[in-house]
Amino acid sequence: MTRDEFLKAFDEVLELPPGTLRGPELLEDYPLWDSTAMISFMALADSNNGVRLAPKQLAGCATVADLLQLANVES
């Protein structure tokens, strides 16, 4: 999955129009970034990149780009 595809999948998780997220966005600005969205992101990283993420790792992320880095999404 390319970075753009991954971002579009994450747009869908946060119920945003496709193409909204670019990377520098602050997660705290998105009220739908909750435990359900965390699970969806963990599933995305696992199924598309084979990366298993612990919730504590996600909790340490401030931006969308931080999440992508954790999930080994190429920039």
Add this chain to the structure above:
Amino acid sequence: MHAALRAIEYHLPDHAVSTADLAAEFPEWSVEKIDSKTGIQARHIASAGECASDLAVCAANKLFASGAAVPAQIDYILLCTQSPDHFLPTTACLLQDRLQIPKSAGALDFNLGCSGFIYGIGLAEGLIATGQASNVLLLTAETYSKFLNPRDRSVRTIFGDAAAATLLTAVHSTEPLIGPFVYGTDGAGGQNLMVPAGAMRRPRSGETSTVTEDDQGNARSAENLFMDGPEIFNFTLSAVPDSVSKLLAKSGKTLDDVDLFIFHQANRYMLDHLRKRLKIPQEKFCVSMAHCGNTVSSTIPIALKHAWMEDRAKPGMLAMLVGFGVGYSWGATFARLT
């Protein structure tokens, strides 16, 4: 002698909470969102005076009415529950009397959640293979709803109450019809799915009944069920694929040898993810929780019963059963359907 899965019946309480009901209570979550995340359309909820044993009696009586066995034939009762009628006596003992099962029967409760059915049939196989019992009535019964705070959508959308009655009987067979078994336990994860207060470690008090709201707006007290969804998901991603691999290695089988996969019905999202990750064909994978939700230790027998009813399960088929959850506790086995 070995144990064979002979019959399954289940019972749901009358009162049902639909997804539309919950969407009305939690306007921030639409029917579509709840449905896409959980795959659950209704959860049945026990009434105020209705306990796990009451649900178990209904399920067992349905099993007896089916003609699979009569109470006099039962020589061992296993009850899996985390919501017993009392701290003591053992609820299975009360069930012996209520079901008019002979006093010569053994009876015990065991406290497990979503892995409980696997452990129950493991115990039943052990009892039967060693000649201690011939007809084991395995009851799985929960009223988790009594632990749930009404304002905690993280658990109210998922859990429903139910009981299942499974009859395991002794059959002459050179090979086990159930097994081998793979078990696992990791108590370090206990805090991620728990009712913190109300038993001996932390008795009920004014402090434990104080309701607080978490950062996502879900309200609960220490006497309510708490579930850390992401931690549970993370645990599942590790435990389930590993258990499946170990079971296949232990049995010398491959995924292609398995006719039916029945995993604990946690929620549809998790099951879809596990199925895709394990590359299990959709037609072999049972998902059956839309009508009742996650009923903890009863999900596997309920799904198996529906597989039979829908003609997906047939005699001779090999079913892989996998349970996982609270504890953490997990287990996996094969059942040759009879």
